[in-house]
Amino acid sequence: MTSPERLTVRGPEDILGFIPHSLGYWPANSLVAMTLQGKRLGATLRLDLPGPAVLADPAPFAETIAGYLAADEHADGTLLALFTNNGWLSGPGCYDGLLFSLEAALAGARMPVKEAWYVGDRYWRDAWCTDPACCPLPGRPLEQIRDSLLNTEMVFRGSSVGPPPEERQARTVPSLYRAAVLEAEAAWSARLDCRRQSRAQFDAVLGLWTGLLAGPREELGQPLVDRDAFLRASLLVPAWRDAVLVMAAAGQAAAAAGAEEFGNFDEEQGPEPVVFTGVVPLETGLAETEPAGAPSSTGGPPAPETLLKTGQHQGTPGYGDVLMGHEPPVPQWLTMDALDLVLGQLALLGGAPAAAALTGRGWIAWCRGRGSYSAAYYEEALEIDPGYRLAELLLELVRRGTLCGWAARKEAAWQKFGPDAA
Template sequence: MTAPDHLRISGPEDILGFIPHSLGYWPENSLVAMTMEGKRLGATLRVDLPALGGGAVGGRSGGGGGNTAAPGRGGAGSRRHSGSGRSDALAGFARNVVSYLQADDAADGSLLAFFTDTDTNSDDGRPGLAVLLKELELALEAAGMPVRDAWVIGAEFWRNAYCSDPDCCVPPGRPIEQITNSKLNAEMVFRGSSVGEAPGAQDTRPAPRPVDPAVRTAEFGWAAQFSSRRRDRAQFAQVLDVWTMVMQAAAQSPDLTPELTGYLRASLCIPSWRDAVLVMAAAGRPAAECGAEDFGMFDPEAGSAFRPGTNSSPGPGPGPGPTPSPIPGPTPSDGQPACGADAGPVPGADTLPGYGEVLLGLAPSVPDWALMVGLERVLQLLGSLGGGESTAAAVTARGWIEWCRGRGSYADALYRQALQDYPGYRLAELLAELGRRGTLCGWAARREAAWQKFAPDAA
């Protein structure tokens, strides 16, 4: 969602009311850290709170609402050594938080919000909360992002983490309704934003849509045809033609004919085609084509790569309608430079990113977020039709898009959904491992490239 003008923040209730809209859900047992540039909010990072009462310190990140920062600016952090193992662990946790926020190199301050399920006027036997706040202060100060304010938000009350004056901070704190009924929260709702369930809090899978027998028949039919053509250049080009058409039309018409739906679902079961679709959505068709050539996805054949030919199967109908006409023979290059041994020098080919760079969000400098939204809408439809590998592919690809946005919690929930429905699905396993390691998408780590749920000047 974009906002044409600034959203005004008049108090801490507005800041805390903005967080659930930024993340998409009300966080629990979480630290939410936000960077600031002057008086403007920047990156938002959510991580699980560590075990403050002792034990191992961990945290799963899940950013949202802008560029979730990653390592990139000076090696800051607390260099003080504590005599206690718990304090050492909390200091390490604080350094990890800072490492995520450091890529927001315009930041000159930070805000902290501790979301707990306990009373706000006691740490529920966890005095480590004060220790954690101190470690975060030290680490953020050293990184050039000093803490400007901090709050503790419980199930029913919230309070300022620094206020100990009973005259202004009467225990157990202020009612949570001050946040949920804040002016900014009302403004966000008016603009169309909503706060949903936390990822993984319950079975968030959409109710499966009744599968049209025609869709199932088409999918099986296309899968049989594709099985002998997965290394065919002309077939690959046609698949990209069809996906391009569907993604571009998704904003106007998310409905697909049964034949086209079956075609798309079957194409996702070819890993090289699936990956090419993701790369094309983010980085453009030339990157998808040249990357496929670089990976040796095709059988050797004479002539220029991606030359129109007759090896591809007839295409599906182009869109909804009772009597769709077939797609003409593939015209894969569409004026773009071709790849291949005898294609000659390709202008700008040395700047085309590889598949690995795109899938990690390292290139291009800014992805095509609009086309990725179109892809997401198509994947939502395809992933709601029955089960099997094609559904796992659609759900996993949606998880990748969420990860590219910096929404790690949503991505993780989708990977787990895919693996629950189709155990052992390799792409879901690999991407889930990236999340477990705390790897952030390169685009989410840079302000100029990051997905914006709200306009850059929204707050």
Template sequence: MKPPEHLTVRSPEDILGFIPHSLGYWPADSLVAMTMHGKRLGATLRLDLPGPATLADPRAYARTVRDYLAADIDADGALLAIFTNDGWSEQPGTYQGLIDALEARLGASGMTVRDAWYVGDTYWRDAHCTDLACCPARGKSVQAIRDSMLNAEMVYRGSSVGPSPENGTRPVAAVSDEERAAVLASEAAWAAQLDRRRGSREQFGILLDLWESVLTNDAGHLLPANDVAFLRASLSVPAWRDAVLVMAAAGTPAALAGAEAFGIFEPGSALAPVGPVRPGHGTAGEADGTSRAEAAVAGRCPGSGDAARIETSAGRDVPGYGEVLLGLEPYIPAWDRLNSLDAVMAQLSAYGGLPGAAALTGRGWIAWCRGRGSYAAAYLGQALEDVPGYRLAELMLELVRRGTICGWAARKEAAWRRFEPDAA
């Protein structure tokens, strides 16, 4: 997401103050690398700092960093920040060899490292400055970063720095025992009705229509308990869960075309569709195997790879499920709907159970699409804590752990953005 105007970076404190806003949290024991396009900041990458064995020969680690940053094909420079309390006040310092290797590898790839810093909990300093008059060994106060003009402007614009993904991704919802019991009871009633309509094309259309309405109108508000119950019940059906993800990113035609192509509809369904009564909607409530998303992530889906696209009945070419789930199509996803879906999934995950795991997995996928691997791993890990063996979460987590980058995150013009600063 772009702000209405560019932000201006005036000092190292501004750059270092920008990093926690870019990541969403203050990193620890991390290398943060940022690409540059001339004087403009580009992509932000965070990796765990390597252990002693890798620090003894950091060339492979440096190649990994280079490979990630190479996705920003227009980058001509880089900035490095090592967030740690260990060993950086020493001379030459625990991480000097790592910085040297990164500078050599990135420089050889056309991304000259223009500055590098060490940042601890209390102090920070330039990684190369040895003049004790301006760069004391213990560094300058981190408070100068927190008080920087850019940090103040980001806070003014509504940006916040939260806890790390490991500590702060599980929703803390003020849900009373009575409300929880009511939602779960309503969910069970909806699930019983929806289970008999899994093959209904009309029910599928009503369900996507409701989801689209929620993403358009209600994502920023607390949903009524009956809507929460129905949406959670719909996520328990893997084919419908997959369709919701595809619809949010690529639109209803892609979700419908994929469902038709994969044969989830049964002809002659006699049951009328059900769903909560909402303004503008007349519907009232009265074996899945491997899902399409799971097959796509595992590399077995007809919508991914060589069998790429689906032809709709109207003759319009739309992306297949595999392409959407891997971030290959559409060229630029509907980030507004994906942002709304993330907010809705946060509400739905608060009640736990199988639908909660589905909602956490959806949030993990959205985080991966945004290029936020730490958050993706945290959401997916929580889904597996709640429902061990939840297949889509397992497959997505494997992608994240391999360092696979979502297709959208790898392209500057398609990538999700909270803001886009300029450097003066």
């Protein structure tokens, strides 16, 4: 990772303008907490604002927030922003009690609240200021945040604020491309199915993924019939799907060692591996060498539950350590970013491979510290394939508030734009 470039925070408007860029969308009905490391911004945490039952006794909720933020071991302060149109209320339904509890919990965790704000659809204000000279009601116009210098600089650097995860619009694909990919995918899947336990086939599949992700970025999202069909077919084999995720974060050696540890390979001589060697342009149809037939499946991968339990093997990170973000110390973010682009393309056509691709995207989003997007991807995968086990397991982690190990450490965390804010 290169040394990040600094961004200068000049006032509250800059901090509040940074939040949507950090999350990727403008939050609503949300509590956003940001840790401070001296004068530097640290980790960003977003949660849904609690309901009346929690607000009646917000202390346990506040302690939970403090526990999450404690993952930033260098934090010595906290900033709070409540994105709600109820920030001007008093009495039942207001969030003053929640703020008091958060102040107490974070002070006890040695991360005292330095400032707190309410941000609505039209106005924003300091949560505690009652002086009409500097904090007039109903508040300052939201345009001050949208037009802040830091927000302008973010946009200049190429950062954009998209819709919330639940409002993402599905992309469409040309019908000719869809039909061609699905036809080729069925043929590749039939050919690969009897090679699930072949070490040679595993190496061929992982080698293709590795080379693709290391290639030119502009080619990753380009629709290519035969390549996309092969990749989608490979995601139907859970052992290969998991190896791709581990490879992207920790390298090919870790992926191969973990697959060996799981006992995925059959030592007996099996069919020769099928190797994808090129691409077929959309207008030319399918290659003459497309596989045909449907050999029966033999054996199978380990249950997904074991993915989060396995340890290390021969000095390389274990699958569980990688999937939880504990190892390696810093993941291969460029490769993971590339994988996210490819999985996004493969998910467009739906079906079981799309569930696998969306689950992979959800894991990458979780590794980036974007729990809302992560949950949305997992839920979309489960809509396509109810009971998809890996999506269920990882969604449970998100719902429990578990943070990815990399996201919890500043030196390992993903950086959307590269800079620190200070």
